[in-house]
Amino acid sequence: MSCPAMAQLLSNTLYYKRFFPYYAFNVLGGLDNEGKGCVFTYDAVGSYERVGYSAQGSGSTLIMPVLDNQLKSPSPLLLPARDSVTPLSESDAVDLVKDVFASATERDIYTGDKLEIVVINASGIRREFIELRKD
Known part of the structure; x- marks a missing residue:
């Protein structure tokens, strides 16, 4: 499908x-x-x-403005339409995810204590687990 x-x-x-x-x-x-x-x-x-990208959950109000800024998302009202996301390398994308979740965790009590990042590419699946809070 x-x-x-x-x-x-x-x-x-x-x-x-x-x-x-x-x-x-x-x-x-x-x-x-x-x-x-x-x-x-x-x-x-x-x-x-x-x-081009999205976040949901209680921390999304903290994550989306950072993603908008870092990925330079153009307004959907611009004409002619432009590509919706600045391309990132895999390592840059993973680092950005780590940064935005670390920031959201510090300011949102409902965001969890751990982050699981799953990278799926042609060479297979890789998982990373990151501790967000230690208190």
């Missing part, structure tokens, strides 16, 4: 269960039919949008 098809399936599932029990804010990522990365972000009842 393609990622855009999975995005529609998740939207339908969330909408069908909008009253109970799937009241969740989701992010779905993968590859589209052209082999390009795609990210879909959802509200609680299944409305979704394809974006």
